[in-house]
Amino acid sequence: MSTQTSVFHSSTVALLFAGLGLGGAWYGASIVMPSLASRHGAGIDSMLSYLLVTTGILFVAGYCALAWFIWTGARRRRIDQRLTRRRTEWLVSGALGLAVGLIAEGGVLAIGMPVWSEYFDATPPADAVTVEITAQQFLWNVRYPGADGQFGRNSAAAMDDVSNPLGLDRADPAGRDDVVTQNVMAVPLGRAVRLRLRSKDVIHSFFLPNFRVKQDIVPGMTPEVVFFPTREGSFEIACSELCGLAHYRMRGFFDVLSPAAFDRWLAEQATPTAGGPR
Amino acid sequence: MSHAATTVPGHDQSHPELGFIRRYVFSLDHKVIGIQYIVTGLLMALVGAALATLIRLQLGWPERTWPLLAQLLPKGYAGGVMAPEFYLAVVTMHGTIMVFFFMSYVLVSGFGNYLVPLQVGARDMAFPLANMLSFWIGALSALLMIASFFVEGGAAAAGWTAYPPLSAVATAVPGSGMGQTIWLLSMAFFIASFTLSGLNIVATVFSVRAPGMSMWRMPLTVWSYFIASILGLLAFPALTAAAVMLLFDRHAGTSFFLPAGLVVGGRHLTNSGGSPLLWQHLFWFLGHPEVYVLILPALGIACDIIPAFTRKPIFGYRLSVWCLVAVGALSMVVWGHHMFVSGMSPFTGEYFSIATMTITLPMTVFGVNMLASLRGGAIRMGVPMMFSCAVLALFGSGGLGGLYLGNATADMQLTDTYFVVGHFHMMIGGVTLMATFGGLHYWFPKMFGRMMNETIGKAHFWLTFTPFFIIFFMQHFLGIQGAPRRYYAFTAYDFLRETRIQNLVVSSCAMVLIASQSLFVVNFVWSLFRGAPAADNPWEATTLEWTTSSPPPHDNFGQAELTVHRWPYEYGVESGDRDFADQRVPPGRVPVTA
Amino acid sequence: MQLALEPELSRREETVRLGLWMFLATVAMLFAAFASAYLVRRGGSDWMRINLPPVLWLNTALLVAGSGALEAAHAVGARRRWLSASAACGVALALGVGFLLGQLVAWEQLLSAGVDMPESPHSSFFYMLTGAHALHVVAALGVMLWTGLLTWTGAGRRQPRRWAAAMHSTRTIWHFLLGVWLFVFALISLY
């Protein structure tokens, strides 16, 4: 019988599975996420930690069980017990299935949902810094409402990539003090950040890896995100939805500054020629 | 719906002897059509693998120039550097070809055509003519897809998910010119072809079964094809509708998916009011069931291979069938888990998260049943068994990855990163690939009357599964480190600097994986002509295809009357000098145990 | 002698019926997908109703009459009055072609009123849905033509079962497409 393969061969296959299971867990345990810099992000990280631990255990246990069954099975000449009673089958698989189902569903309901609603239901505090981000191939237009707290009118019809990328209505007094930059933005530590996201052309996705913020920007919609930075520093903005040729380098900078430094920065940007790339 | 018909089913359509063309090219025989599908799919896999090579060369060594490639592909590699637009076209076509033209063709239409009639004891498919049409429409759609590389602007470049506006506006990316139009037409043909073969499989299972073959005596392979085909039939029309609407948006000026006020590359578009999210809903209404259309047959195949190599019945047969049914039903109502951060309402997100998590229950039960089937067996580690164990292993790790992604809170960080890429390659890439190799080794003797070489097969297993696992396991963790998918290079960001070495490892493993497929090609071709002649039932298996000759005659079972007396997993019984009883063995000879 | 209207089906005939119904189910899913897109798109701010040409009512009547003619063809065929059956098939065919021409007239009227496909989402859906339905009707007319020829050439006399099966498929398809049309018509005119 050509299938009568050697015990040695089967054992190596068993060891392969065990090795991949244990090696995978070892590699996985050595990986760190981008350093955390937002309040709700701690919730997301604990969600991920919960999953890493529970699924890590299931993963190693499963691979070792597979290896064990192969290892012992290869040494058996006659099968052990042919059929299991149907009730036992339902009990064993059902119990394991329920256990994993509970781990999964429990994670969603007990850990995930509170974080999810904290993030989405947050009414922005009155002192939140509001910033409008308008994505286009392949840069981020950033706009601050200025001292009056009001964004000036703009329209798609007036948009012009060279002279007026945001299509601002220069006659609107509310827009006079708007501060416009490209690819660079800053926020003060200690206040919530409220981002209004728009896109001019295709779908982009605003991704702040360190803040655990990711929001697709579908043109025609104006999603908002609200979050609370927890430390000063200079961070990167990435695009995480395929938007064209330079998707991979649609990079922006997100600086969290002390309140004083932020005011200084904003004043610097507010020169009449603001809007050029950094 | 089962019939106790007295005639041999399908006998009224036995075909007379035919010439070469009618026999091998425009054949009505489900076995020939199945093999045609398998060969077409394997050829497409070579194209897909070549594209994967280009992807991994670029990501592993982003700063290198490739003079040789510049000569072979002067447009894509001007100056030896891969053009970003070519990279995107390559990624898009790799995904499309692997999902639709490799896996669907080999696993669903190929094995499905070959195995389903044989395993239910039919003489042919229910509608042989529709079956032949299905293959030729399918071949046309594959050719069309390949041809799109050569049109102005190159192949489609908006990803296999083709989200508008990127895919709708010709100037948004070069591939969104003619290439995207051809992509959409080719998908429409693909769906037509799948519909014809899906109808056939469902009708065959429903009403052309041999006497005695009740639903509860069908092998899990047949069950999985049955459910996968129903799923496909119900889900695929959504993509047809979406493709039609996208074509109108592209060429007739309508605004199904295009909102007002778009300014693409400085040009103002005149569309108004359309909804890009609508495309995503329609696409994923197809897309999510589609992944189950592919994975269910892979699981079914592994479940039928395993008992032949453990020599004991599968664990929890009926329970597994119910799991297939439950997974099929649930998979129609969870598509929104691909859109957690799309801007869809967060409440909808919560619903989809909870619904998705319920799928883990039947999926886990199914996996546990497979694992428990190994326990206590007298295992012979033949090549099909090695690949079936790999199916089980990848199904486990891919499923655990699903727990992260189905959880909306975790998915917020992981969506559109390499975690997703790792997850779906384990599943739609790995489970299916391992089942394909396992199934080819297992049924090759039946298809061609010769055995495949065991030694090459074993080497091929080691050099395929090991790098495969490393590549896609590591990609999960690239995603945890934040690496977004569909990036031409990871060089532009500081936070991705740490991933350089890991990408190098992934790319190196990918080169080993791809190169070692030559072992399979050699084994396949060599065995076709020089393989050891195969017995009718080389694996001592119980299902009906093993009761006929290798390869089977034109009408599958010759003149023999075929009556089924038992379930498909009668292993470990006393039957003369054998330890199994095939499904025809009457209860008088060997007691029926399930 | 009268042919039993629902003779005991052979296994083959049952398989064909099953396959046909599954195919129609995929067609139903196609129109369901269009309809759900319609419902979503209906919420857009730019939705502007177009005036549907009244000829659509006439076309609807033609389609209903076609169904009736097919039923008549079936009934007289079952009583082996092949000449009348052929005539009824001819009438059904004519009504079907009339429906298609009527739909063309509706397009023509809209176009000459300046309402083309991109004009408004409503008109986009109107052209797309009527077009998709009309393509299915064209295919159904092919099937009907085949059945009509079978009837006319006397196949019904020689192979009554074959005739009955063809007739059954034709009626199923035609009534189904009538149902689809009523659904589409209601959708675009009421919502």
Ligand code: HEM
């Ligand atoms: C436990 C079961 C599973 C769960 C909970 C699950 C969950 C998910 C989720 C939530 C996503 C979306 C991730 C994102 O884009 O953010 C996803 C992506 C995907 N899954 Fe699964 N999945 C499961 C099983 C499978 C299976 C069995 C297959 C295929 C055979 C599969 C194939 C895919 C594919 C192809 C994608 C990516 C599509 C794309 O964006 O290109 N998944 N999965």
Ligand SMILES: [Cu+2]
């Ligand atoms: Cu992007």
Ligand SMILES: [Cu+2]
């Ligand atoms: Cu999914």
